[in-house]
Amino acid sequence: MQLISFDLQSNFGFFRKPETNNTLNVSYNMIHKPALLGILGAIIGLAGYRKKGELPEYYEKLADLKIGISPLDHDNGNFSKTPIKYSNTVGYANKGTNFLTEELTLISPKYRVYLLIDEAIETQRRLLRNLETGNSEFIPYFGKNEFTAWWDKQSVLKYNYTLAELNRHKSVPILSLFVKNQNITKNSEVAEVDFLSEWESDENPFMYFERLPVGFNLDLMQYQLEEMVFSNYEIxxxxxLQNLYHLTTENRYVQLH
Structure with a gap:
């Protein structure tokens, strides 16, 4: 098992929230695991959606891959966004009339992706090789095929790591998004997860929250959502927290799910 990371970016990104309507569409700010699995599947040439109601090949073969995500070059966890308006004149899509839609699109999204690679599994072994050589079988993109995504093979890093074993009194820095498993407050004696009360850094402290897809509900064939947190506070x-891994050389932690 190897724990690696690589930096994935694009000029634009749009990860559509399914609950938005057709005239104003909103993107998730963070790339989420189902979208990321599609990108990883493209890198090794796995097929996408082919039939309604069936999971794509990339999801079936990569769903068990443990993944962590951290935004880069962000503003307190957020990326800048711009509205882009489209006019769809294709008759079969809008019953013969012009259909106008607007999408709130991410500008220059960039993420550090952590992967726990099992080299005994052929697809994961091939994924590691392609990441290290900078090769992709299909063109990866951030939500829309005009938003081509790329990574520099020099950004691929390997880590010494252990599965974290923490006592209840230790505060730790977590580099990745993590699942909010209880109410999160500051200076609370009862909170299961709490932010460090003292701040000793030149950075501005922040807490970022977003409800993100972590997989699929296979009965309903829709996203399974979790409340996620990203912060520069120690926790x-x-x-x-489950599936927390200690990067031993860096003395930092990531959650892989």
Missing amino acids: KNAHT
Whole structure:
């Protein structure tokens, strides 16, 4: 098993929220695991959606891959956004009339992606090889095929790591998004996960929250959502978080799910 990371970016990105309507469409700010699996599948040439109601090949073969995500070059966890308006004049799409839609699109999204690679699995072994050589079988993109995504093979890093074993009194820095498993507050004796009360850094402290897809509900064939957190605070009571990994050389932590 190898824990690696690579930096993935694009000039634009649009990860559509399914609950938005047809005239104003909103993107998730963070890339999420189902979208990221599609990109990883493209890198090794796995097929996408082919039939309604069936999962794509990339999801079936990569769903068990443990993934962590951290935004880069962001503003307190957020990326700048711009509205882009489209006019669709294709008759079969809008019953013969012009259809206008607007999408709130991410500008220059960039993420550090952490992967726990099992080299005994052929698809994961091939993924590691393609990432390290900078090769992709299909063109990856951030939500729309005009938003081509890329990575520099020099950004691929390998880590020494252990599965975290924390006591309840230790505060730790978490580099990635993590699942909010309880109410999160500051200076609370009862919170399962709490932010460090003292701030000793030149950075401005921030907490970012977003409800993101982490997989699919296979009965309903729709996203399974979790409340996610990203912060530059150290985290109290991090021993309650599952799948937390310690990057031993960096002395930092990531959650892989």
